[in-house]
Amino acid sequence: MKKAFEILRDVKSVVISTVKDGIPQSRIIDIMDYDDGGIYFLTGKTKPFYRQLKREKKVAVTGMNKEYVQVRLVGDVHEIDIRLIEKLFDKNPELEKLFPTRNENDSFSVFYLSNGKGEVFDLSGKENKMNRVRFAFGKDTVNEAGCIITESCIECGKCKKVCPFYAISEGTPFVINPKLCDECGNCYYACPVSAIDLPKGI
Ligand code: SF4
Ligand code: SF4
Structure with a gap:
């Protein structure tokens, strides 16, 4: 599980999908940090993404590194204390350049994906032709892979x-x-x- 979070943070810009009126909506979002319990990302409160996150509280996340190791997650998100944003800006200095006036309004929101399941699908060929590992975190349970x-x-x-x-x-x-x-x-x-x-x- 931790390896999956590490890969997503390393890839950084991953695909996060929500659903709007039954239609999937995907966009590229930066993973700002992770810990033993999940991954953190930001969005702006004026964006449709924010409203979808607040309403559905569920996302699918997909990313792949340069060695063809893919991570897929599905799980539950919740909005957390905005004061964490300072820590995320410290860990992601490029944000300072993008949003130098962030302190002048409260337009950002921080979300935490802390309950879910997924897999690491390794096509790097390092261990086997292919290697797939399923995992769960929070209160979710693993679905074993394969026929x-x-x-x-x-x-x-x-x-x-x-x-x-x-x-x-x-x-x-x-x-x-x-x-x-x-x-x-x-x-x-x-x-x-x-x-x-x-x-x-x-
Ligand atoms: S689906 Fe069957 S044939 Fe294909 S990789 Fe799995 S075990 Fe092998
Ligand atoms: S019956 Fe034959 S083909 Fe079917 S699962 Fe068993 S060994 Fe494989």
Whole structure:
């Protein structure tokens, strides 16, 4: 989880999505800081983004670094004490140049994403061809990644032969390693007895 926050802070400018009248709305937002419990970002109180955050209190966050390590989060946000803004300006000196007159009004707001779940999807190739780690923070719970082989498996081995990520092991039933599964679906379509369930998403 902390690794995911570190990556988002390092990428800094990430995509944060909300929903307005049932329609997704995405924009690039800077991650200003993080701690053990979540990530911090700012917005202006006059922006539609602010009103969507206040109304829906939910966001999706996506970012990817130069090594093709992606982070996805979904979770709950809340507005926090505006006095924290001084600390965020200290940690992000470029803000001083952008908003030199910030103290003359109270147009900013600070939001904290402190409850949610997500995954780090590592396509850097450093550990494996692909590596996926799911996590949750606050009161949320993890949805395990990947397709799932059920008890209906007759151990024919067809799924293992078509898996491009070497994620399937023999067993009774055969087993998919969720950290290695790309959710590509090759095994799902190859299984002669429909023994494979589709992934649940984060
Ligand atoms: S969905 Fe794709 S990556 Fe995952 S186990 Fe099946 S074949 Fe392998
Ligand atoms: S293809 Fe289906 S039945 Fe065959 S080993 Fe894989 S999950 Fe089991």
